[in-house]
Amino acid sequence: MSGTLTIDDQTIPFSDGQTIIEAARTAGVYIPHLCHRPGYTPHGSCKLCTVKVNGRTCSACTFPAAEGQKVVNNSEELQEARLRITQMLFVEGNHFCPTCEKSGNCELQAVGYHLNMLDNHFPHFYAHRKVDASHPDILIDHNRCIFCNLCVRASRESDGKDVFGIAGRGIHKRLIVNSPTGQLKDSNISVEDCAVQVCPTGAILVKRTGYKTPIGGRIYDQHPISTIACKKRETDAT
Amino acid sequence: MKTFLETVLAEADYQPVRLLKILRAVQAHYRHIPETAIDILTDKLNIPRTQIIAVVEFYSFLHSTPQGRYDILFSDSITDRMQNKESLLSYAAETLKVKVGEVRKDELVSLNNTSCTGMCDQGPAGLINGYPLPRLDRPKIDTIAALIEQETPLIDWPAELFQVEETLYKPGLLLTQPFSNGDAIKATFNRGLTETLAEVDLSNLRGRGGAGFKTALKWRTCAVQAATPRYVICNADEGEPGTFKDRMLLNLYADQVFEGMTLCAAIIGSTQGLVYLRAEYLFLYEKLQKILQNRRDQGLLGSNILGQAGFDFDIEIRMGAGAYICGEASAQIESLEGKPGIPRTKPPNSVICGYLRKPTVVDNVETFFATTHIAIKGGQWFADVGTPQSTGSKLLSISGDCARPGIYEYPFGTRISEILSDCGAEEVMGVQIGGPSGTFISNRELERTLAFEDLSSAGSFMVFNKTRNIFDIVQNFTEFFAHESCGFCAPCRVGTSLLKNQLNKIIDGHGSAVDMEKLSEICLIVKNFSHCGLGETAANPILTTLASYPELYVEQLKRSGFSPGFNLDATLAIARHLTQRDDSGAHLSQQVEN
Ligand code: SF4
Numbered sequence: 082m083s084g085t086l087t088i089d090d091q092t093i094p095f096s097d098g099q100t101i102i103e104a105a106r107t108a109g110v111y112i113p114h115l116c117h118r119p120g121y122t123p124h125g126s127c128k129l130c131t132v133k134v135n136g137r138t139c140s141a142c143t144f145p146a147a148e149g150q151k152v153v154n155n156s157e158e159l160q161e162a163r164l165r166i167t168q169m170l171f172v173e174g175n176h177f178c179p180t181c182e183k184s185g186n187c188e189l190q191a192v193g194y195h196l197n198m199l200d201n202h203f204p205h206f207y208a209h210r211k212v213d214a215s216h217p218d219i220l221i222d223h224n225r226c227i228f229c230n231l232c233v234r235a236s237r238e239s240d241g242k243d244v245f246g247i248a249g250r251g252i253h254k255r256l257i258v259n260s261p262t263g264q265l266k267d268s269n270i271s272v273e274d275c276a277v278q279v280c281p282t283g284a285i286l287v288k289r290t291g292y293k294t295p296i297g298g299r300i301y302d303q304h305p306i307s308t309i310a311c312k313k314r315e316t317d318a319t
Numbered sequence: 320m321k322t323f324l325e326t327v328l329a330e331a332d333y334q335p336v337r338l339l340k341i342l343r344a345v346q347a348h349y350r351h352i353p354e355t356a357i358d359i360l361t362d363k364l365n366i367p368r369t370q371i372i373a374v375v376e377f378y379s380f381l382h383s384t385p386q387g388r389y390d391i392l393f394s395d396s397i398t399d400r401m402q403n404k405e406s407l408l409s410y411a412a413e414t415l416k417v418k419v420g421e422v423r424k425d426e427l428v429s430l431n432n433t434s435c436t437g438m439c440d441q442g443p444a445g446l447i448n449g450y451p452l453p454r455l456d457r458p459k460i461d462t463i464a465a466l467i468e469q470e471t472p473l474i475d476w477p478a479e480l481f482q483v484e485e486t487l488y489k490p491g492l493l494l495t496q497p498f499s500n501g502d503a504i505k506a507t508f509n510r511g512l513t514e515t516l517a518e519v520d521l522s523n524l525r526g527r528g529g530a531g532f533k534t535a536l537k538w539r540t541c542a543v544q545a546a547t548p549r550y551v552i553c554n555a556d557e558g559e560p561g562t563f564k565d566r567m568l569l570n571l572y573a574d575q576v577f578e579g580m581t582l583c584a585a586i587i588g589s590t591q592g593l594v595y596l597r598a599e600y601l602f603l604y605e606k607l608q609k610i611l612q613n614r615r616d617q618g619l620l621g622s623n624i625l626g627q628a629g630f631d632f633d634i635e636i637r638m639g640a641g642a643y644i645c646g647e648a649s650a651q652i653e654s655l656e657g658k659p660g661i662p663r664t665k666p667p668n669s670v671i672c673g674y675l676r677k678p679t680v681v682d683n684v685e686t687f688f689a690t691t692h693i694a695i696k697g698g699q700w701f702a703d704v705g706t707p708q709s710t711g712s713k714l715l716s717i718s719g720d721c722a723r724p725g726i727y728e729y730p731f732g733t734r735i736s737e738i739l740s741d742c743g744a745e746e747v748m749g750v751q752i753g754g755p756s757g758t759f760i761s762n763r764e765l766e767r768t769l770a771f772e773d774l775s776s777a778g779s780f781m782v783f784n785k786t787r788n789i790f791d792i793v794q795n796f797t798e799f800f801a802h803e804s805c806g807f808c809a810p811c812r813v814g815t816s817l818l819k820n821q822l823n824k825i826i827d828g829h830g831s832a833v834d835m836e837k838l839s840e841i842c843l844i845v846k847n848f849s850h851c852g853l854g855e856t857a858a859n860p861i862l863t864t865l866a867s868y869p870e871l872y873v874e875q876l877k878r879s880g881f882s883p884g885f886n887l888d889a890t891l892a893i894a895r896h897l898t899q900r901d902d903s904g905a906h907l908s909q910q911v912e913n
């Protein structure tokens with residue numbers, strides 16, 4: 082099945098099996114998202130991609146595109162809610178953009194810019210989270226994890242490894258590593274793995290690459306995420 | 320440990336889908352899930368250790384550190400709190416010399432809270448090593464403490480400590496039907512499978528688990544799927560606080576529930592049924608196993624059931640491990656597959672792609688019970704009762720401030736006021752219908768009716784009299800959702816915890832007008848943007864009480880917090896919109912501080 086649907090009055094084509102977000106991306110229409118990455122199994126957890134399809138609230142990254150759908154994406158109501166959800170992600174963890182190596186390359190931050198986020202709005206949880214610097218080449222700063230599950234999927238689907246998992250319940254969610262000690266150094270991850278590259282935030286970083294590109298010259302310093310996200314990126318699955 | 324695990328694994332047939340069963344056995348034996356057990360299970364089951372850790376951390380009754388040899392949990396439902404649970408818990412802590420949430424140094428005893436255990440009609444209730452302790456009081460706690468200090472094995476404790484009562488105050492349409500084993504299966508085959516499905520259709524039976532999906536449509540959709548095998552799942556994960564009618568059905572009417580599953584299997588073409596039994600109902604496990612065995616002996620389960628060549632069907636009971644979210648059908652399926660109970664993305668629906676990605680019917684205990692009698696008596700008999708949109712009768716679990724808490728069965732369309740007078744409720748302030756995820760109605764709304772089109776309930780009916788503080792109720796429910804959120808999606812994971820904190824701020828008297836605005840705002844995000852029904856309903860306790868008692872919320876605010884720029888009435892617009900009210904009680908005049 083293929084055909085057309087409309088997003089905010091713009092008619093776009095879709096092909097068989099595409100989700101709304103993928104149809105939109107192919108047509109150059111940006112729907113904000115954090116847990117979605119082309120090529121990986123849709124997850125539908127961040128809810129940033131929430132759109133209205135024929136009046137019903139749906140996650141664009143999981144909902145199949147279908148003929149004649151009327152999709153509302155860029156409404157004031159949805160942008161406002163997306164802003165609040167993004168702020169929820171900020172207060173849940175500990176994000177200090179000015180001191181974060183990912184600043185400028187971070188999708189969470191870039192989505193914040195896109196939504197005109199000026200403050201965190203909600204009270205902080207000040208969660209106690211750790212840093213795993215055990216691995217010679219890779220660093221995990223759990224303070225910045227938003228549980229998007231991309232590293233879990235990338236490791237399983239692209240690297241064929243299963244290095245990561247997400248455990249815990251409710252606000253006590255945590256990223257865990259598949260190794261006897263729970264430390265990254267004892268897992269079979271390697272720095273070339275897709276799982277290392279895919280993190281939308283500064284939770285997984287490659288050591289000794291910091292500040293190679295100076296702040297100011299980075300991806301989202303140069304271009305808003307709404308123009309980048311529709312193009313093919315290095316971290317997309319193939 | 321190796322030999323112990325080998326036995327456990329053998330009993331589970333080395334199947335990773337039975338991971339919960341395996342971990343429950345390990346927990347019971349070692350009082351936690353030791354690292355070495357995780358190593359061995361990873362190896363033997365060939366699953367990533369992250370999956371095992373995720374499961375251990377997801378379920379309340381599995382632990383990564385040792386609990387006491389006597390592990391005591393107090394049910395923390397609002398009705399338990401209303402029956403003095405808090406003071407009893409402190410008394411238990413004092414008597415047993417252990418802090419709440421901790422394990423005593425000698426590891427003899429641990430004490431903690433747990434979500435509603437399904438004993439609200441006989442609270443305050445507890446669990447010890449998974450077995451219920453209903454109607455707790457101080458003398459009982461003294462007895463229990465003595466037994467623990469003497470290290471008496473649980474099996475030698477006085478049976479009355481564990482005695483669960485089933486009080487049927489008002490049996491109705493279904494509970495009074497005569498029944499002999501096999502009646503419904505025989506009726507189904509005599510009439511024909513298609514014809515019986517037509518009767519279920521005619522009855523207009525809707526799922527009793529809450530969502531109210533038409534049963535016949537679900538069964539028919541499943542039956543026409545090409546994929547096989549197909550599965551029948553009985554959802555006995557009755558976790559909504561205040562409900563215990565499935566406990567009663569499984570305790571007293573299990574044959575009729577199993578028979579409903581069996582005729583469903585015949586209709587949809589299934590050979591395997593699963594009962595997902597909530598961990599709190601462990602006391603029913605052995606009894607249900609015996610009933611299943613008895614049914615096999617009677618030729619009502621197994622091969623060629625009742626002589627019908629080629630009709631093979633059997634039922635396996637799988638226990639949960641303490642997670643409210645597993646009452647949601649797709650989360651339950653995940654749990655049955657040995658994973659954390661995280662609701663799946665829809666489409667596809669479980670009917671098409673359910674257990675092991677195969678077509679699956681998941682129905683509530685009460686739904687199967689009803690289909691048994693519909694198969695015997697026909698659809699019209701059922702449709703004649705109730706209202707056109709809500710046919711038949713509904714079982715209610717009534718608890719809280721009333722003289723006769725217990726089980727009642729009413730035709731749909733019954734007025735709330737009639738139910739209240741039957742159960743002996745006086746001086747009513749309000750009623751929580753359908754549990755925390757349902758609706759709170761004030762005493763101004765008691766002429767409303769029990770029906771899908773008005774007040775729908777999966778079975779919980781909690782009564783509050785005028786001595787109760789509305790904020791105690793809302794706080795308990797809001798904490799419940801924050802505790803039970805699976806944490807998969809951002810709005811619910813973060814939002815339910817934000818709601819809890821924000822509400823507490825207001826209740827504690829530290830909230831200003833702008834905090835009310837934020838409270839409503841979070842409610843809206845959680846309700847409208849969450850992935851599943853838990854998140855969609857988690858703000859209901861606040862939203863429905865805010866609609867009924869806006870003035871009480873306003874009284875909680877810090878006086879100095881009123882700023883001229885803030886319009887109180889406008890803030891309630893969201894709540895008015897969501898509850899579809901616009902009467903005078905839902906409006907506020909701007910109060911000006913002098
Ligand atoms: S580490 Fe990064 S990729 Fe992995 S779940 Fe956390 S935020 Fe997502």
Ligand code: SF4
Binds near residue numbers: 644804849850853
């Ligand atoms: S709404 Fe809550 S319970 Fe449902 S998936 Fe999201 S986090 Fe889990």
Ligand code: FES
Binds near residue numbers: 129
């Ligand atoms: S991108 Fe769709 S829910 Fe995260």
